[in-house]
Amino acid sequence: GATIGILGGGQLGRMLAVAAARLGLKTHIFEPGTNVPAGDVAHQMTTASYDDAAALRAFGEAVDIITYEFENIPTSALDILEALAPIHPGRNALATSQDRLTEKTFLQDLGLQTAPFADVTSMADLDAAIAQIGTPAILKTRRMGYDGKGQARIMAPGEAGAAFDAMAGAPAILEGFVDFSHEVSVIGARSPEGAVACYDPGENVHSDGILRTTTVPAKLSPSQRTDAVLIAAKILNALDYVGVLGVELFVTPQALIVNEIAPRVHNSGHWTQNGCTICQFEQHIRAVAGWPLGDGARHADVVMENLIGDDMDRVPALAKSGAAIHLYGKAEVKPGRKMGHVNRVIKAVGT
Ligand code: ATP
Ligand code: MG
Ligand code: MG
Numbered sequence: 359g360a361t362i363g364i365l366g367g368g369q370l371g372r373m374l375a376v377a378a379a380r381l382g383l384k385t386h387i388f389e390p391g392t393n394v395p396a397g398d399v400a401h402q403m404t405t406a407s408y409d410d411a412a413a414l415r416a417f418g419e420a421v422d423i424i425t426y427e428f429e430n431i432p433t434s435a436l437d438i439l440e441a442l443a444p445i446h447p448g449r450n451a452l453a454t455s456q457d458r459l460t461e462k463t464f465l466q467d468l469g470l471q472t473a474p475f476a477d478v479t480s481m482a483d484l485d486a487a488i489a490q491i492g493t494p495a496i497l498k499t500r501r502m503g504y505d506g507k508g509q510a511r512i513m514a515p516g517e518a519g520a521a522f523d524a525m526a527g528a529p530a531i532l533e534g535f536v537d538f539s540h541e542v543s544v545i546g547a548r549s550p551e552g553a554v555a556c557y558d559p560g561e562n563v564h565s566d567g568i569l570r571t572t573t574v575p576a577k578l579s580p581s582q583r584t585d586a587v588l589i590a591a592k593i594l595n596a597l598d599y600v601g602v603l604g605v606e607l608f609v610t611p612q613a614l615i616v617n618e619i620a621p622r623v624h625n626s627g628h629w630t631q632n633g634c635t636i637c638q639f640e641q642h643i644r645a646v647a648g649w650p651l652g653d654g655a656r657h658a659d660v661v662m663e664n665l666i667g668d669d670m671d672r673v674p675a676l677a678k679s680g681a682a683i684h685l686y687g688k689a690e691v692k693p694g695r696k697m698g699h700v701n702r703v704i705k706a707v708g709t
Contacts, residue, residue: 359383360647363421363443365435367394367403369686369696370427370623373631375400377639383647388417395686396427408435418442425601425646429455429621430502446550446600446646451621454597458500458531461618468596470589471615473608474534484522487532488515494535497521499528505694506567511535536615538608542576545627546590547641548599549651555641556587557634557654560662562606562626568694572626572662574633578609585614593619602627602642625664625696632682632701633660659704667693676700 359382364371367389375385375396386402387394397403402420406413414435418424424445429452436449454464462472476487478497488495493515499508508528510521541564546556561576562569578586590605597603604624606617627638636644636652644651665672670691676683685698 360422363424366427367396369395371396373639378643386421393689408432414438447621451597455621465616471613473536475531478530478532481522491534496533497530536608540609542607543626544586544590544605547602547645548594549645550600554591555651555654556590558656559586560626569625601645602638628699629660629662633658658706661702663700665698670697
């Protein structure tokens with residue numbers, strides 16, 4: 359069978375490698391860090407920096423298909439790899455989602471709604487953006503942010519200076535604060551032939567910028583649910599996408615507002631491991647390996663809870679609770695670090 363190269367050896371890479379193994383496929387992880395979650399389960403591992411052209415070339419030559427678990431892969435590395443093996447999802451999906459300004463512009467050009475936004479590279483830009491968008495607002499670095507890192511809230515114009523300083527000179531965007539009732543996400547997949555399958559939207563609760571829980575079904579009207587899936591499909595088709603994509607949405611009475619997209623399997627899709635026949639990880643491997651997509655039908659109501667930092671202390675009790683436990687094998691517990699998750703199956707659909 360084919361060997362799938364995965365850039366990134368974190369928990370998403372680990373769960374992709376497990377899914378690939380179940381399909382009889384081999385995986386080869388490329389990851390700069392040592393002692394990483396995917397290392398235990400991948401067939402092969404290259405530990406090297408993204409600056410190491412020789413290591414990248416050897417990796418690219420050893421694999422048949424390349425995919426990734428995170429979107430911040432350096433362009434120089436992609437230039438080397440794309441000559442050696444197909445990269446799925448493609449580079450346009452990466453380029454679009456690596457930069458919040460490019461991403462929001464792409465979404466608006468598709469006719470989708472986003473928070474109002476403005477490019478901010480100087481304090482003068484920020485003052486002008488606040489005059490235009492108002493407060494409250496959020497200043498976010500354009501690149502590299504995750505789990506709410508690289509963001510500063512501006513509740514009143516007087517807080518602009520401190521927020522600008524917090525960006526430490528990195529290019530940023532100012533986003534108007536969306537007054538949403540709740541957050542949902544759609545995990546969708548597209549095959550090379552253009553087939554699209556989306557999972558039922560999940561409802562997401564964050565605290566301190568980190569996802570805490572995802573619940574399916576989400577609180578959505580039938581028309582909102584359809585709208586959410588159509589938004590995801592529109593994005594998948596516009597990017598000529600291959601693989602699984604996460605789309606984060608804010609729910610307001612007027613419309614669904616797109617927050618951001620992630621060109622990969624997504625934390626808010628972990629519930630599919632115990633709520634669907636084909637989970638998001640298998641679905642992604644199927645798509646990138648050119649297999650038919652599985653359908654996204656949900657057979658159960660599920661609550662996914664992330665285990666963050668000291669939540670690991672609850673594992674013995676959780677193990678007795680009937681919840682499905684997924685641990686990432688991380689060497690060290692740290693505050694704010696995602697250590698695992700549990701899926702509680704609440705009841706079967708239709709019962
Ligand atoms: P992720 O880990 O999901 O990639 P991130 O660091 O990219 O997170 P965002 O998704 O942009 O960050 O923001 C994190 C959370 O902050 C959102 O899920 C939402 O709760 C809140 N948030 C972000 N932008 C806005 C906004 N414009 N209006 C209101 N709330 C927002
Ligand atoms: Mg993000
Ligand atoms: Mg987000």
